[in-house]
Amino acid sequence: xxxxxxxxxxxxxxxxxxxxxxxxxxxxxxxxxxxxxxxxxxxxxxxxxxxxxxxxxxxxxxxxxxxxxxxxxxxxxxxxxxxxxxxxxxxxxxxxxxxxxxxxxxxxxxxxxxxxxxxxxxxxxxxxxxxxxxxxxxxxxxxxxxxxxxxxxxxxxxxxxxxxxxxxxxxxxxxxxxxxxxxxxxxxxxxxxxxxxxxxxxxxxxxxxxxxxxxxxxxxxxxxxxxxxxxxxxxxxxxxxxxxxxxxxxxxxxxxxxxxxxxxxxxxxxxxxxxxxxxxxxxxxxxxxxxxxxxxxxxxxxxxxxxxxxxxxxxxxxxxx
Ligand SMILES: NC(=O)c1ccc[n+]([C@@H]2O[C@H](COP(=O)([O-])OP(=O)(O)OC[C@H]3O[C@@H](n4cnc5c(N)ncnc54)[C@H](O)[C@@H]3O)[C@@H](O)[C@H]2O)c1
Numbered sequence: 287x288x289x290x291x292x293x294x295x296x297x298x299x300x301x302x303x304x305x306x307x308x309x310x311x312x313x314x315x316x317x318x319x320x321x322x323x324x325x326x327x328x329x330x331x332x333x334x335x336x337x338x339x340x341x342x343x344x345x346x347x348x349x350x351x352x353x354x355x356x357x358x359x360x361x362x363x364x365x366x367x368x369x370x371x372x373x374x375x376x377x378x379x380x381x382x383x384x385x386x387x388x389x390x391x392x393x394x395x396x397x398x399x400x401x402x403x404x405x406x407x408x409x410x411x412x413x414x415x416x417x418x419x420x421x422x423x424x425x426x427x428x429x430x431x432x433x434x435x436x437x438x439x440x441x442x443x444x445x446x447x448x449x450x451x452x453x454x455x456x457x458x459x460x461x462x463x464x465x466x467x468x469x470x471x472x473x474x475x476x477x478x479x480x481x482x483x484x485x486x487x488x489x490x491x492x493x494x495x496x497x498x499x500x501x502x503x504x505x506x507x508x509x510x511x512x513x514x515x516x517x518x519x520x521x522x523x524x525x526x527x528x529x530x531x532x533x534x535x536x537x538x539x540x541x542x543x544x545x546x547x548x549x550x551x552x553x554x555x556x557x558x559x560x561x562x563x564x565x566x567x568x569x570x571x572x573x574x575x576x577x578x579x580x581x582x583x584x585x586x587x588x589x590x591x592x593x594x595x596x597x598x599x600x601x602x603x604x605x606x607x
Contacts, residue, residue: 314424314479317341320396322413324348324386326549326587327430328402329355330458333362334487336380337372337459343393344386352386359384362459393420398483400452402430405555410434411442418443426476428452432552433499433507433559436469446471450480453500454489456548464489467500498563499556507556510548513541514572517592524592542592545575546585550592554579 319335321328324346332344346352363380366372393399399417417427426448429439440449451467464484468477484491494501513527528540545553554571561569585591
């Protein structure tokens with residue numbers, strides 16, 4: 287029978303031929319969101335959810351990360367108010383909706399938990415196992431992973447039908463796309479509820495299959511890695527590599543600048559997932575990328591990566607005082 291809803295969606299997002307259980311015909315209503323990991327991605331996702339009127343719990347094991355996140359969300363919301371992009375009342379409301387904690391038990395009431403911790407399969411599986419014990423039975427467990435198999439993360443839980451990839455781009459409040467990845471057992475209910483949430487945040491949804499790096503990083507990371515090889519082998523300076531791609535290819539940032547923005551540790555983890563998962567040595571991480579990460583040069587978040595931001599950060603801090 288012709289289904290007008292299915293005819294408007296792309297092939298990748300069409301439901302798999304599963305027998306839909308009766309309970310799945312009612313889409314999960316999302317009112318409360320848990321976000322685990324309050325780094326650059328988690329804090330941005332929490333801000334988005336709070337600004338869109340949801341109750342938000344933001345969790346991190348590192349109290350310093352939580353305090354940085356609170357400061358950055360508060361100042362971002364004040365900036366939106368001062369630019370007239372958010373009313374004072376909505377801004378105040380968003381800040382009231384946001385709670386920070388380091389106690390995972392607080393996520394008991396969340397309708398969806400979005401994980402944004404380090405890009406490590408072991409760390410994420412351990413977290414999913416814990417979340418599965420704590421979250422209510424109907425809750426969706428979503429991962430913001432850039433590359434790791436959703437099917438394998440789901441296998442750490444007793445609810446693989448309710449596990450999904452919800453890959454925001456950096457910074458989440460600004461970037462317009464969310465990549466959604468279904469694991470082998472992700473249900474239609476989970477998919478449509480997650481898609482509806484991304485759309486509530488004003489995002490365009492793209493769907494990809496559960497393959498290493500999905501689609502965005504399958505294409506982006508080899509380019510960034512190649513830029514490191516160009517620098518490593520002396521083909522050009524970092525400035526010329528970035529300027530070439532910015533002005534020559536119309537990219538808003540050069541690949542090395544972008545790598546610093548993403549975090550070199552995140553880039554390295556993704557390259558390792560691509561190399562292992564796709565079994566092709568063309569994905570071997572560039573030794574220079576490995577060396578920078580070994581040296582703690584993780585990019586903007588550490589003040590130094592390919593470029594050194596410490597002096598400019600200091601100037602910005604002094605200007606704020
Ligand atoms: N950086 C990007 O541009 C980008 C873009 C899309 C997706 N991602 C993905 O988002 C995730 C987070 O990336 P990020 O750049 O925000 O990293 P980040 O290093 O800025 O933040 C990670 C945070 O997770 C916390 N954390 C680590 N283990 C934890 C645990 N077990 N429980 C609670 N908190 C824990 C850390 O204290 C840290 O604050 C990764 O999976 C990454 O691949 C990153």
